[in-house]
Amino acid sequence: MIPECCSYREGQAVVMSQPWLYPTILLCIYGFFCSHRPLEPFLTPFLMGPDKNLTETEVVNEIYPFWTYSYLVLLFPVFLATDYLCYKPVLIVQAASLIVTYALLVKAKTVPAMQLLEFFFGLATATEVAYYSYIYSVVEPSHYxxxxxxxxxxxxxxxxxxxxxxxxxxxxxxxxxxxxxxITLVSSCLAFVAPWFLPMPGKSLFFHNSEANSQDEAALEPMNCSQLVEKSKDQGSKSQAHADERTTLKDRTSHSGFLEVFKMLWTDFLQCYSSSTLLAWSVWWALSTCGYFQVVNYAQALWEKILPSNDFEIYNGYVETISTLLGAFAAFVVSFAKVPWEVWGELALCSFSVVIAVCVYLMDTIRNIWVCYTSYVVFRASYMLLITIATFQIAANLSMKRYALVFGVNTFIALLLQTLLTLIVVDSAGLGLDIFLQFLIYASYFAAVAGIFFIAGLCKLIKSRRSSELADRGQNKSIKVSTEEDATVSKDIQDIPKA
Known part of the structure; x- marks a missing residue:
C-alpha cells in the first residue's frame, strides 16, 4: 500500500510541473533563435572579403581581442545587475545587444565601428549568466x-x-x-520577442531577500511530508544545506547595500568553493573555457590561412554544423547517463583534455584543411560533453540560489586568463604572433591542463588507497580486540565452578 504522503507528493509534483514547463519552453525558443547565426561560420571571410575589405592583422589582432576585453569588463557588473533585476530584464538586454551587434555588422566597415560591434557582442555574451541563472531559479535541484x-x-x-x-x-x-x-539579424529580432513573455522569478541571491525568502517559506510549507520522504532517501545533508541558507537569508535585510552585498559575495564564495568536488570541476571549467574561446575565436583565421576563401570553396558551415550537432547529442545523452562522476571525474577531465590538446596540435601542425576540420569537430564535441557534465555537477553540489555566483566566478576567471593570453599572444600591442604559433601555444596550454588533472587524479587515488589501508587496519585491529575479548570471556566461563 502506498503511503499517503507519497501519493500526495506525486500529485503535487504533477501540479507543480506545469509552471516550470512554460518558462522552459520560452527559454528554449529564445536560446534557439539567439544561437541561429548563419553568418558565424563565415565571419572571418566576410570581414576580410570585398564587403568589408579588412586585413588579417586588423581582424585578428585589432578587432577580435575587443570581444575578450569587453566580456571581462562587463561580466561582474552584469552579474550584479542580473541579481538585482531578477534575470528577466537582463535577458531582454542580451537580446537587444545581439540586434545592435548584427545591425552594425550589416552597416559598419571601419575598424573602430567593428570594435564597437565587438563591445556589444561582449555585452551579449556577458549576459548569458542570466540565461542559466533563470533556468535554475524556476527548476528544482532534482531536475538540474x-x-x-x-x-x-x-x-x-x-x-x-x-x-x-x-x-x-x-x-x-x-x-x-x-x-x-x-538573416542573422532577423533571427536576433525574433529572439528579442521571447523574453518579454517570461514570468519574473521571485528569488534573488543578494537583493530583495525578504520577498524571496517569504516566497521560499510559503513554497516549503506544504512540503513537510515530501521532505520526510527525501530524508529517508539519504538527502539529509542537502536539506541541512538549504536550511542553513534560508537561515542566512533571514539575517539579511530586504534592500542590501552594495558593501553588504560584497561581504555576502565573499562569504558565499568561501562556502561554495569549500567543496573539493565543486572546486575540481570549477578549475577545469575556468581553464578549459579560456582555451576553448581562443580556439573557436581564431579557428576561422587558421582555416583562411590554410585554404583562402577567395581561391577555394570552403566548408566552414558543414564543419560547424557537424561539431555542434555532436556536441548537442553529447549534451543530451549525458543528461540521462548515470555515472559516478565523484569517482571518475578527474580521470575523465584528464583524458578528454589530452584529446583536446591533440586535436589542437593536429590543427596547427598538419596544415591540411580536412585534418583541421576533423580535429576541430572532435575538439568541440569533447568540450561540449565535458562542459555539460561540469554544469550539472556544479549545480548538484550547490543550492539553487548560489549557482549564478559560481557560474559567474568560473567564467570571470576563464576570461581573466583569456585576456592575459590575448594580450600576450594575439594583440598587436603584445607579441602579435602568427596564427600558427598561436595554435601551438593553445595546444601546449591544453596539455598543461591535462597534466594538472592527471596529478590531481593521481593524488586522489593515493589518498583513497591510504584511506582504504587505514580502514582495513582499523577493521583488523577491531577484529583482533574482539577475538581477545571473546577468548577472555570464554576462559572466565570455564573457570566458573560447576554446581
Missing amino acids: QRVTGLCRSVTLLGSAIGSLTGQILVSVAQLPLFYLSV
Whole structure:
C-alpha cells in the first residue's frame, strides 16, 4: 500500500510541473533563435572579403581581442545587475545587444565601428549568466541535470541549423555573405520577442531577500511530508544545506547595500568553493573555457590561412554544423547517463583534455584543411560533453540560489586568463604572433591542463588507497580486540565452578 504522503507528493509534483514547463519552453525558443547565426561560420571571410575589405592583422589582432576585453569588463557588473533585476530584464538586454551587434555588422566597415560591434557582442555574451541563472531559479535541484542538457542541446541545435543553413545558401544557392548577415539579424529580432513573455522569478541571491525568502517559506510549507520522504532517501545533508541558507537569508535585510552585498559575495564564495568536488570541476571549467574561446575565436583565421576563401570553396558551415550537432547529442545523452562522476571525474577531465590538446596540435601542425576540420569537430564535441557534465555537477553540489555566483566566478576567471593570453599572444600591442604559433601555444596550454588533472587524479587515488589501508587496519585491529575479548570471556566461563 502506498503511503499517503507519497501519493500526495506525486500529485503535487504533477501540479507543480506545469509552471516550470512554460518558462522552459520560452527559454528554449529564445536560446534557439539567439544561437541561429548563419553568418558565424563565415565571419572571418566576410570581414576580410570585398564587403568589408579588412586585413588579417586588423581582424585578428585589432578587432577580435575587443570581444575578450569587453566580456571581462562587463561580466561582474552584469552579474550584479542580473541579481538585482531578477534575470528577466537582463535577458531582454542580451537580446537587444545581439540586434545592435548584427545591425552594425550589416552597416559598419571601419575598424573602430567593428570594435564597437565587438563591445556589444561582449555585452551579449556577458549576459548569458542570466540565461542559466533563470533556468535554475524556476527548476528544482532534482531536475538540474535534465533541464541543463535540454537547454544546452536546444541552443546547440539552433547553432547547428544556422551553420548548415549558411553553408547551403553559400555552396548551393551561391548567395553572397552579406545576405547571411541580414538573416542573422532577423533571427536576433525574433529572439528579442521571447523574453518579454517570461514570468519574473521571485528569488534573488543578494537583493530583495525578504520577498524571496517569504516566497521560499510559503513554497516549503506544504512540503513537510515530501521532505520526510527525501530524508529517508539519504538527502539529509542537502536539506541541512538549504536550511542553513534560508537561515542566512533571514539575517539579511530586504534592500542590501552594495558593501553588504560584497561581504555576502565573499562569504558565499568561501562556502561554495569549500567543496573539493565543486572546486575540481570549477578549475577545469575556468581553464578549459579560456582555451576553448581562443580556439573557436581564431579557428576561422587558421582555416583562411590554410585554404583562402577567395581561391577555394570552403566548408566552414558543414564543419560547424557537424561539431555542434555532436556536441548537442553529447549534451543530451549525458543528461540521462548515470555515472559516478565523484569517482571518475578527474580521470575523465584528464583524458578528454589530452584529446583536446591533440586535436589542437593536429590543427596547427598538419596544415591540411580536412585534418583541421576533423580535429576541430572532435575538439568541440569533447568540450561540449565535458562542459555539460561540469554544469550539472556544479549545480548538484550547490543550492539553487548560489549557482549564478559560481557560474559567474568560473567564467570571470576563464576570461581573466583569456585576456592575459590575448594580450600576450594575439594583440598587436603584445607579441602579435602568427596564427600558427598561436595554435601551438593553445595546444601546449591544453596539455598543461591535462597534466594538472592527471596529478590531481593521481593524488586522489593515493589518498583513497591510504584511506582504504587505514580502514582495513582499523577493521583488523577491531577484529583482533574482539577475538581477545571473546577468548577472555570464554576462559572466565570455564573457570566458573560447576554446581
